[in-house]
Amino acid sequence: MRARVLRAAAIAAGVGLCGLAIGSPAFAVVATTPTPTWQTNGRVNVIVVHKNRVYIGGQFTAVRPPGAPAGSQEVTRNHVAAFNMAKGTLVAWNPNANGTVRAIQVVGSHVYLGGSFTRIGNSGRQRLAQVNTTTGAPTAWHPGANAEVLAFGYANGVLYAGGGFTAAGGAARAHLAAFNTASGNLNAWTPSTDDQVKAITITPGATKVVVGGFFTTVNGTPAAHLAAVTPGGSGSLVSFSHVTYPVIDLARDAQGVYVAGAGGGGNFAGFSLAGQEKWVGGTNGNVQAIAVVGGIVYVGGHMQFYCGPQHGQHTCTNPIARDKLLAVDEADGNLLPWAPGADSALGVFALTGWVSTGNLLAGGDFRHIGNRAQQGFAMFAN
Numbered sequence: 207m208r209a210r211v212l213r214a215a216a217i218a219a220g221v222g223l224c225g226l227a228i229g230s231p232a233f234a235v236v237a238t239t240p241t242p243t244w245q246t247n248g249r250v251n252v253i254v255v256h257k258n259r260v261y262i263g264g265q266f267t268a269v270r271p272p273g274a275p276a277g278s279q280e281v282t283r284n285h286v287a288a289f290n291m292a293k294g295t296l297v298a299w300n301p302n303a304n305g306t307v308r309a310i311q312v313v314g315s316h317v318y319l320g321g322s323f324t325r326i327g328n329s330g331r332q333r334l335a336q337v338n339t340t341t342g343a344p345t346a347w348h349p350g351a352n353a354e355v356l357a358f359g360y361a362n363g364v365l366y367a368g369g370g371f372t373a374a375g376g377a378a379r380a381h382l383a384a385f386n387t388a389s390g391n392l393n394a395w396t397p398s399t400d401d402q403v404k405a406i407t408i409t410p411g412a413t414k415v416v417v418g419g420f421f422t423t424v425n426g427t428p429a430a431h432l433a434a435v436t437p438g439g440s441g442s443l444v445s446f447s448h449v450t451y452p453v454i455d456l457a458r459d460a461q462g463v464y465v466a467g468a469g470g471g472g473n474f475a476g477f478s479l480a481g482q483e484k485w486v487g488g489t490n491g492n493v494q495a496i497a498v499v500g501g502i503v504y505v506g507g508h509m510q511f512y513c514g515p516q517h518g519q520h521t522c523t524n525p526i527a528r529d530k531l532l533a534v535d536e537a538d539g540n541l542l543p544w545a546p547g548a549d550s551a552l553g554v555f556a557l558t559g560w561v562s563t564g565n566l567l568a569g570g571d572f573r574h575i576g577n578r579a580q581q582g583f584a585m586f587a588n
Contacts, residue, residue, distance in 0.1 A: 235502055235533055236566045236586035238546040239576045242272035244289050244296055246582030247280065250569025253558040253583075256312040258292040262569060262583055263307030263321065264555075269296060276573070276581060286310070286319060291585070301335070301342040302327045311358040311365060313387050315339050318365055320355030334367070334374070336390075347390045349375035351383070356419075357405050361412035361437060363387050364395075368403030368417060382417065382441065397441030399424050399433075405456040407463060409479050412437050414444060416463055418453025432465060434481060446481030449473070451518070457496045457503070457559075461536060464503050466496035471518025474505050476539055485539030488518035489532075490525065494552075497566060499559025500588065501536045504544075504566055506554030512541055530554050530572070546576035546586070564588030 248266035255261075268280035269287050272294070281296060285303040289296055301319065309320030319326070319335045326335045327343065332350035337343060351371040359366040365385045367374065374383035375392030381403045384395040399421035407416050414434040417424075424433045424443050431453045434446035451469025458464065462484060467473045472493035476484040489509035497504045511525035512532050526541065530553035533544040548554055549572050556569035566586040573581045 234500075234588065235542055235544040236504075236564070236588050237576075238544060238586075240546075240568075240578055240580055240584035241587050242578075243291075243294070243580070243583060243585050244269050244271060244287075245274065245580060246270075246283075246287075246569075247276065248582060249555060249571050250582050251306065251308050251555050252310050253556045253567045253569050254310040254312060255558060255560050255567070258290055259288050259297065260291050260567060261288045261310050261312065261317065262286070262556075263303075263310050263319065264569065264582070265306050266582060271296075273579075275579075285321070285323065299340065299342040301337045301344070303335075306354075308354065308356050309358040309367070309369075311360050312339065313360055313365065316345065316387075317342075318358060320351075320358055320367060320369065322354045333369075333371070349385065349390070349392060351375075351379075357403060357417075359406035359408045359415060360387075361408045361415075364393060364437065366395075366406055366408070366415055366437075368406050368419065370402045381419070381421065382435075384441075395438070395441045397425055397435045397443070404452075404454050407456040407458045408437065409434075409458065409463070410460055414446065414479075414481075415441070416446065416456060416458070418456050418465060418467070420452050431467070447477060447483050449475065454492065454494050455496050455557075457498045457557075459498045459536075459561075461498075464496050464498050464536075466493040466505065466507070468492040469518060471513060471520050471522075472507050472509050473518045474503075474534075476503065476536065485534075486515060486517060487534060487539055487541075488513040488516045488522075489528070490518065490520055490522050491553075493518075494555050495557040495568075495570075497557035497559040498536060499561055499566060500564045502542065503534050503536050503539075504557050504559070505532050505534070506530060506548075506557045506568060506570065508551065508553040515539060530570075531568070531575075548572040548575040 246266035305323035356369040380398035384393040472489035491509035495506040513522035530548035554570040
């Protein structure tokens with residue numbers, strides 16, 4: 207690990223000559239070549255870590271072992287799968303969704319799924335489902351939503367959901383809803399937005415539910431694309447900075463909230479937990495995924511260049527090559543030398559930091575990532 211830090215520092219010194227600040231991480235960045243892991247035959251949209259198990263959801267219909275070429279040794283897994291990463295094995299768990307899975311949340315002995323599906327196994331489930339963590343079989347819980355569910359958050363026995371829906375659990379809910387995970391009942395939490403909610407994160411201590419998306423108002427009040435509401439009551443709007451670009455993903459740790467978005471190229475930014483902007487970064491293509499682990503913020507999307515500590519540009523003035531992936535220092539947003547690269551036009555759609563290991567998990571449309579043939583899903587070790 208020490209050698210990797212020294213190599214990173216040396217590279218940073220050289221790249222810094224271009225005039226854009228390149229920082230040194232508090233901890234070593236992950237490797238640039240991924241560890242061989244299971245793969246998918248299509249896009250991965252969401253990755254969730256729970257203990258030694260990693261759950262993935264997306265548009266794939268099969269998975270295959272490490273190193274297996276496309277179309278070989280495939281095991282059917284429709285839109286959702288799980289791996290035991292300690293053993294490197296595929297888990298028998300198989301909910302078998304009939305449509306895209308975009309949100310996953312593990313709570314106790316249950317896994318919640320959200321997306322565009324209308325069936326789990328042989329049971330009708332309208333875009334929301336609760337399945338057993340061992341068998342993957344759906345439980346009796348089926349509140350339903352009238353349009354796609356795109357995001358989950360969880361705190362204190364409450365599952366928060368966001369998406370394109372205007373009704374959930376049989377009641378009007380404008381793009382946000384909450385459910386009691388003990389009773390399964392829809393909560394009387396009714397914040398509303400005027401457009402899709404794409405991402406949800408909850409600040410430490412469950413003081414705020416931070417939401418991002420395409421919306422421009424919350425509860426009828428101007429609050430463009432990024433906002434925070436109270437986790438209880440009716441979901442009142444609370445103080446938090448807004449942004450000028452659509453938000454696609456959110457991440458957080460004990461130091462702050464991190465935002466990924468589109469607009470004029472791509473945008474990403476760091477905010478304090480109180481909602482003040484700390485730093486910004488821009489790229490020449492949408493930023494679709496963001497994660498924070500070990501003092502480093504990892505950014506993924508379909509960009510080819512980092513444009514500097516500014517808002518995104520379709521054509522960067524001072525471009526630094528970063529093909530679909532980049533990393534910045536969590537404290538100041540300075541660019542780090544980590545640049546594994548990924549192929550495909552649209553690139554990376556999901557990033558998750560594995561806090562206990564410092565590893566990074568990535569998902570998307572790619573067939574090669576970090577100079578390795580690895581389709582759909584990858585893990586970079588710390």
